[in-house]
Amino acid sequence: MSRVITYAQALNEALAHCMDQDDSVFIMGEDVGRYGGIFQVTAGLQDRFGVDRVMDTPISEAAFVGGAVGAAMTGMRPVVEIMFIDFITVAMDMVVNQMAKMHFMFGGRAKVPMVIRVNIGAGRGTAAQHSQSFHAIFQHIPGIKIAMPSTPHDAKGMLIEAIQDDNPVLFVEHKKMYIDKGEVPEEAYTVPLGKANVVRPGKDITVVATLNMVAKALTVAEELAAQGVDMEVIDLRSLCPLDREAVLASVRKTGTLITADEGCHTGNMGAELAALVAEQALDSLQAPIVRVAGPDTPVAFSPPLEQAYIPSEQDLKDAVARVLEYL
Amino acid sequence: MDIPPKTVRELYRTMVVIRAFEEKVQDLYARGHIPGLAHLYIGEEAIAAGVCANLGDKDYITSTHRGHGHVIAKGALLKPMMAELYGKETGYCKGKGGSMHIADVNLGILGANGIAGGGLPIAVGAGLSCKMKHPGQVAVCFFGDASSNNGTFHESLNFAAVHKLPVVFVCENNGFGISVSQAQHQAITDISIRAAGYGMPGQTVDGNDVLTVYLAAGEAIDRARRGEGPTLLECKTYRWRGHHEGDPNQGGRYRSKEDIQAWVENCPIKRFEQYLTKNKVMTKKQMQAVWDEVEQEIDGSIEFAEQSPFPPLEEMFQDVLA
Numbered sequence: 001m002s003r004v005i006t007y008a009q010a011l012n013e014a015l016a017h018c019m020d021q022d023d024s025v026f027i028m029g030e031d032v033g034r035y036g037g038i039f040q041v042t043a044g045l046q047d048r049f050g051v052d053r054v055m056d057t058p059i060s061e062a063a064f065v066g067g068a069v070g071a072a073m074t075g076m077r078p079v080v081e082i083m084f085i086d087f088i089t090v091a092m093d094m095v096v097n098q099m100a101k102m103h104f105m106f107g108g109r110a111k112v113p114m115v116i117r118v119n120i121g122a123g124r125g126t127a128a129q130h131s132q133s134f135h136a137i138f139q140h141i142p143g144i145k146i147a148m149p150s151t152p153h154d155a156k157g158m159l160i161e162a163i164q165d166d167n168p169v170l171f172v173e174h175k176k177m178y179i180d181k182g183e184v185p186e187e188a189y190t191v192p193l194g195k196a197n198v199v200r201p202g203k204d205i206t207v208v209a210t211l212n213m214v215a216k217a218l219t220v221a222e223e224l225a226a227q228g229v230d231m232e233v234i235d236l237r238s239l240c241p242l243d244r245e246a247v248l249a250s251v252r253k254t255g256t257l258i259t260a261d262e263g264c265h266t267g268n269m270g271a272e273l274a275a276l277v278a279e280q281a282l283d284s285l286q287a288p289i290v291r292v293a294g295p296d297t298p299v300a301f302s303p304p305l306e307q308a309y310i311p312s313e314q315d316l317k318d319a320v321a322r323v324l325e326y327l
Numbered sequence: 328m329d330i331p332p333k334t335v336r337e338l339y340r341t342m343v344v345i346r347a348f349e350e351k352v353q354d355l356y357a358r359g360h361i362p363g364l365a366h367l368y369i370g371e372e373a374i375a376a377g378v379c380a381n382l383g384d385k386d387y388i389t390s391t392h393r394g395h396g397h398v399i400a401k402g403a404l405l406k407p408m409m410a411e412l413y414g415k416e417t418g419y420c421k422g423k424g425g426s427m428h429i430a431d432v433n434l435g436i437l438g439a440n441g442i443a444g445g446g447l448p449i450a451v452g453a454g455l456s457c458k459m460k461h462p463g464q465v466a467v468c469f470f471g472d473a474s475s476n477n478g479t480f481h482e483s484l485n486f487a488a489v490h491k492l493p494v495v496f497v498c499e500n501n502g503f504g505i506s507v508s509q510a511q512h513q514a515i516t517d518i519s520i521r522a523a524g525y526g527m528p529g530q531t532v533d534g535n536d537v538l539t540v541y542l543a544a545g546e547a548i549d550r551a552r553r554g555e556g557p558t559l560l561e562c563k564t565y566r567w568r569g570h571h572e573g574d575p576n577q578g579g580r581y582r583s584k585e586d587i588q589a590w591v592e593n594c595p596i597k598r599f600e601q602y603l604t605k606n607k608v609m610t611k612k613q614m615q616a617v618w619d620e621v622e623q624e625i626d627g628s629i630e631f632a633e634q635s636p637f638p639p640l641e642e643m644f645q646d647v648l649a
Binding site (some may be wrong): 024026052053055057058060062063064065066067068069070071072073074075076078090093094097098102103104105106107108109110111112113142143145166167241 | 387389418419420421422423424428430431432433437438440441442445447448449450451452453454455456457458459460466478479482483485486489490645646647648649
C-alpha cells in the first residue's frame with residue numbers, strides 16, 4: 001500500500017533520516033527551529049534533535065552560509081535553509097568564492113559537504129524580491145551541484161543523496177510545490193544527482209522541464225496525445241551535473257527541443273540546453289528550439305501581472321504549435 | 328612574565344622564519360621567479376608567531392591574502408609552501424591555489440583567502456564544529472583593519488557571540504586597506520571597541536611586541552577553550568612593504584618615507600632581540616645561528632620549488648568536484 005505525503009513532508013523525512021544516521025548533519029537557517037521553517041520543511045525537527053542541531057540563525061546569510069562552509073571543511077555536514085533564493089545574494093561571496101572554490105583551489109585538500117536549500121518561483125504574491133527563479137546563475141559556477149526535484153518522491157531521495165554527497169549542493173525547491181502530494185516510500189532511499197528522468201516517453205517532440213514545469217508538460221502531453229502528437233517529457237532533475245546524454249538522445253530521436261523552466265528567458269537553463277544541442281546535435285534538429293520561460297522582467301506584485309509572468313500550460317501548447325509547423 | 332624559555336626561543340625562530348621567507352619571496356618576485364601576486368607580511372611577524380604559539384594542530388585558523396606568516400606559524404612546511412608560490416605540482420594545492428590560497432586542513436589551516444573578510448564566517452563554522460564535536464578546540468580568525476568594515480565581520484562576531492563559539496578574532500591593524508588609511512576608512516581608532524557591540528571582550532595590544540601578543544592571545548584562546556565564547560583582539564602593526572610586490576614605491580603614493588622608517592625602527596624582531604639579550608635568554612651568537620639555519624632551510628625550499636615540475640594540464644580539470 002503506497003503512502004501519499006507532501007513535498008515538504010518528504011523533505012522533512014529526508015532531513016530527519018540523515019540526522020538520525022549521522023550526528024555530523026545539522027540544520028541552520030532563519031526560523032528553522034521552533035517556527036519549523038517558513039514553508040514548514042523543518043517542522044518538528046528541533047523538538048526531536050535539539051537547538052544545537054536545528055539552529056535558528058540571526059538574519060546573517062553570509063555568516064551562516066560561510067559558517068556552513070567552515071563547518072563542512074572541519075567534518076560536519078551542514079544543511080542550510082535560505083528562506084527565499086532571493087536572499088542568497090547577500091551571501092554570494094560565501095557561495096561563489098568560498099564554497100564552490102575550496103576543493104579545487106586547495107588542490108583537493110578540503111572537502112565541503114554541505115547543502116543549501118533554496119526555493120524559487122512566483123505565484124504567492126510575494127513580489128520582486130521573494131519570487132525570483134535565478135537558479136541558472138549557479139550553473140555558471142563550476143564546483144556546485146544543483147538539484148531540482150519535481151516530485152515528493154525525488155525530493156526525499158535527492159535530498160538524502162545531496163546530504164551524503166561530498167560536494168556542495170544547491171538544492172532548488174519551488175515554493176508552490178511544498179503542498180504537492182505524491183507517493184513516497186517510508187524507508188530511506190536515494191535518487192542520484194545528475195540523472196534526468198524520462199517521465200513520459202514519446203517520439204514526436206522533446207520537452208525538457210524542471211520543477212513544476214514537469215507536471216504542466218505532462219498535462220499538455222496528455223492533451224496532445226488525443227490529437228495524435230506524442231510528446232516526450234524529460235524531468236531534468238539536476239542542472240549540475242547536467243545529464244547531457246539524456247537530452248541529446250531524446251533530441252536525436254524527435255528532432256525537436258522545447259525547454260520549460262520558470263527562470264527568466266535570457267540565460268536560463270534552456271539557453272544552456274539550446275547551446276548544447278546546437279553544438280552536438282544540430283544535424284538532428286527539424287524545427288527551431290523553443291524556450292518556455294519567465295519573461296525578462298522582475299516579478300510584479302499585482303495578481304494579474306504575476307500570473308502573466310508564470311510560464312503556463314498555454315505557453316507550452318504555443319511552443320508545441322510552433323514546433324509542429326516544421327514537422 | 329612566566330613564559331618558558333623554550334617557548335620564547337620558538338617565538339623568535341617563528342618570526343625569523345617568516346621574515347627570512349618573505350625577504351626571499353620579495354627577491355624571487357622581483358627577479359620574475361614567482362608569478363602572480365605576493366602580499367608580504369614583513370613587519371607583522373609578532374602577531375602570527377604570538378597567536379599561533381598558543382595553538383595545536385587540532386586548532387583551526389583562517390587567514391588572509393597576506394597569509395604566509397599565519398600558515399608558517401601554524402606549522403606549514405616551507406617546501407610545499409614555496410612550491411605553491413611557484414605554481415608547482417608539489418605545492419600545498421598542487422599549484423592551483425598560489426600565494427593567496429595555501430591550505431592544509433590536517434594542520435588546521437583552513438586556507439589563506441583572497442577575499443577581504445572572507446575568512447570570518449569560515450572561522451565561525453570551524454568554531455561550530457569545535458563546539459559540537461570537539462570541545463576544547465578553537466578557531467582563530469586573522470583579518471585586517473579594512474575587513475572590519477565588511478558585513479562579514481559584523482555578522483560573524485554577532486553569530487559567534489550569540490552561540491558562545493570558541494573563536495578568537497585577531498584583527499591585524501596595519502593602518503591601511505591597500506592605499507586607504509584607517510582614518511579614511513573608519514571613524515574609530517581602536518577596532519576592539521566594536522567587540523562591545525556584540526557582547527564579547529575586546530582588547531587592543533601592541534602587535535609588534537610578540538610577548539604581549541602571545542599573552543593576550545593566550546588568554547583569549549583559553550577563554551574560548553573553556554567554552555566562555557569569542558574575543559576580539561586587535562593588534563596594532565604596520566606593513567613595511569607595499570600592499571603587494573608591485574605597489575609603486577612600496578606604498579609611497581599614500582604614506583611618507585618617514586612613517587615607514589619609524590615603523591621599521593619599531594621592528595618586532597629587533598625589539599625581541601633586545602629583550603632576549605637583555606634578559607639573557609639567547610646570545611647574539613645563538614640568534615645568528617637561528618638565522619643561518621633558517622636561511623638554509625629556505626634555500627632548500629627554493630631548490631625544491633625550482634626543481635619541481637609544473638602540474639600537467641589535465642590538473643586544471645581535477646578537483647572541481649570531489
